[in-house]
Amino acid sequence: xxxxxxQRKPRNAYHHGHLRQALVDQAVQTIRADGxxxxxxxxxxxxxxxxxxxLYRHFADKQALLAxxxxxxxxxxxxxxxxxxxxxxxxxxxxxxxxGTYIRFALDNPSHYRVMFGGYVSKDDGESEFAREGxxxxxxxxxxLIELQQQGLVRPGDALQLALFVWASVHGTAMLAIGGxxxxxxxxxxxxxxxxVERVWDGVAAYNETxxxxxQARPHARRAVPRARTR
Amino acid sequence: xxxxxxQRKPRNAYHHGHLRQALVDQAVQTIRADGxxxxxxxxxxxxxxxxxxxLYRHFADKQALLAxxxxxxxxxxxxxxxxxxxxxxxxxxxxxxxxGTYIRFALDNPSHYRVMFGGYVSKDDGESEFAREGxxxxxxxxxxLIELQQQGLVRPGDALQLALFVWASVHGTAMLAIGGxxxxxxxxxxxxxxxxVERVWDGVAAYNETxxxxxQARPHARRAVPRARTR
DNA sequence: ACCTGAACACCGTTCAAGT
DNA sequence: ACCTGAACACCGTTCAAGT
Numbered sequence: 002x003x004x005x006x007x008q009r010k011p012r013n014a015y016h017h018g019h020l021r022q023a024l025v026d027q028a029v030q031t032i033r034a035d036g037x038x039x040x041x042x043x044x045x046x047x048x049x050x051x052x053x054x055x056l057y058r059h060f061a062d063k064q065a066l067l068a069x070x071x072x073x074x075x076x077x078x079x080x081x082x083x084x085x086x087x088x089x090x091x092x093x094x095x096x097x098x099x100x101g102t103y104i105r106f107a108l109d110n111p112s113h114y115r116v117m118f119g120g121y122v123s124k125d126d127g128e129s130e131f132a133r134e135g136x137x138x139x140x141x142x143x144x145x146l147i148e149l150q151q152q153g154l155v156r157p158g159d160a161l162q163l164a165l166f167v168w169a170s171v172h173g174t175a176m177l178a179i180g181g182x183x184x185x186x187x188x189x190x191x192x193x194x195x196x197x198v199e200r201v202w203d204g205v206a207a208y209n210e211t212x213x214x215x216x217q218a219r220p221h222a223r224r225a226v227p228r229a230r231t232r
Numbered sequence: 233x234x235x236x237x238x239q240r241k242p243r244n245a246y247h248h249g250h251l252r253q254a255l256v257d258q259a260v261q262t263i264r265a266d267g268x269x270x271x272x273x274x275x276x277x278x279x280x281x282x283x284x285x286x287l288y289r290h291f292a293d294k295q296a297l298l299a300x301x302x303x304x305x306x307x308x309x310x311x312x313x314x315x316x317x318x319x320x321x322x323x324x325x326x327x328x329x330x331x332g333t334y335i336r337f338a339l340d341n342p343s344h345y346r347v348m349f350g351g352y353v354s355k356d357d358g359e360s361e362f363a364r365e366g367x368x369x370x371x372x373x374x375x376x377l378i379e380l381q382q383q384g385l386v387r388p389g390d391a392l393q394l395a396l397f398v399w400a401s402v403h404g405t406a407m408l409a410i411g412g413x414x415x416x417x418x419x420x421x422x423x424x425x426x427x428x429v430e431r432v433w434d435g436v437a438a439y440n441e442t443x444x445x446x447x448q449a450r451p452h453a454r455r456a457v458p459r460a461r462t463r
Numbered sequence: 464a465c466c467t468g469a470a471c472a473c474c475g476t477t478c479a480a481g482t
Numbered sequence: 483a484c485c486t487g488a489a490c491a492c493c494g495t496t497c498a499a500g501t
Contacts, residue, residue, distance in 0.1 A: 020465085020466095041492085041493070041494085042493090042494065042495090043492090043493075043494085051466080051467095052466060052467050052468075053467095053468095053494090054466080054467070054468085054494095054495080054496085054497095055465080055466055055467080057495075057496085058464085058465060058466075062494075062495075063494065063495095118411075118413075119350075120411050124412075159419070161416060161418075161419060162419055162424060162427055163431075165408075165414055165416070165419070165424060165428075166405075166424075166427060166428045166431045168404075168408070169401065169404040169405040169407075169408050169414070169428060170400065170401035170404055170405070170428075170431075170432070171404070172404040172407070172408060173399075173400040173401055173402070173403040173404020173405065173406075173407065174397075174400040174401070174404065175404075176400075176403070176404065176407065177396075177399070177400050177403060180349075180351050181355075182349075183396055183400070185392060185396070188390070188392060188393055188396070193393060193396060193397075196393055196397060197396075197397045197400060197401075200394075200397050200401075200432075200435035200436060201401070201431075201435060202435075203434060203435045203436075204431035204432060204433075204434045204435035205431060205434075251484085251485095272473090272474070272475085273474090273475065273476090274473090274474075274475085282485080282486095283485060283486050283487075284475090284486095284487095285475095285476075285477085285478095285485085285486075285487085286484080286485055286486080288476075288477085289483085289484060289485075293475080293476075294475065294476095
């Protein structure tokens, strides 16, 4: 787009407008390689051949930089979830695919996922664009559940409440998987992840495998089988 | 036990053996009041009227102190879970009570909970007493599920796998609740927590409210209702 | 506008030295 | 044994000054 003739860029050239994106990219790279706690503004400056305070022209502080990192993550995350849901033809298979993709994203980008959900950035950083992108990713799940309810596959009721439960379950699985806390002998992680997502489905499904509808939840359900006395 | 006559303790007396516990107590207090990231070894020293390096006589480093904090937390946690399970008479009610108690503990001690599960301490700190106590708390859940399987209330299969799923779901709910990410308009947190634990139960229950047994999970279940065409 | 270098206030940790 | 004070290497952030 520039009309000026291309010119050899000196090693110490100013970044002139590209610096903001360069800072975010470098932060992502460092986080991916060494984790969030290894990210220092000084090192970012060194990597970019820039003073360690140049960053403050573009971000209020370190948290604001992390907010930008998280915002970029949410964008890719939302697209991955949406693609999985539609690619699997929606329905039950779409739900399972979305759940699996969620956890796969976290396992592939553990540090990035932690920045997005680990409370490193408070809700009102970066003009709350962070919160907006996060909400957009969450809405993929809410919309999917509404559609599944319309198809009669998911139990009726407040879709937001259902979505929060599903999110929490899958998020918990992702966090524990990232932390290595699901690694046990004789239990494959992939198998466990698939099993977990299926159990979440059973938790929200309108029908179970018998083909009969569930009753609505109520405070004190009649017991299906007599309870064994223990003690 | 001491044979020496009680004696006025000078303000700057050495801690002589009590220091280790005093350090842990002070750390817990600071964490509870201001969060993990506000904990500095220097401040712990000031609060205890002790040099800021005195701590290194009892702990290898800051992580080891945090491991001790987490270990104490796991002990209280395990007792709370066990009490809830037995106090509610085990069975389905015991499961729901244990789940509710789990999340309540996290909400009552958010920073302490983060130290226990947030990856602040690596698995092999403090001679791995940390890992041992964490495992003991987890076993309360595993044992409960085994008992529920014997009662015919929970679907058969690997109890460890089931327990990992239940743990992940409840942990995710706890983490999001702590982070304020479950706070939405028109959805009460208490109600949502109860709802989530019930959905987890539905995910692992052997029978649903129709009183009919589930089939075993298999890769491609016969669809209960025809799927609606959308798009 | 955009970038810089020196300086400030804070960390965790080490170590020789004291009782 | 247990504790101390000075010192080291490292942070994020501020600010007057340069182009």
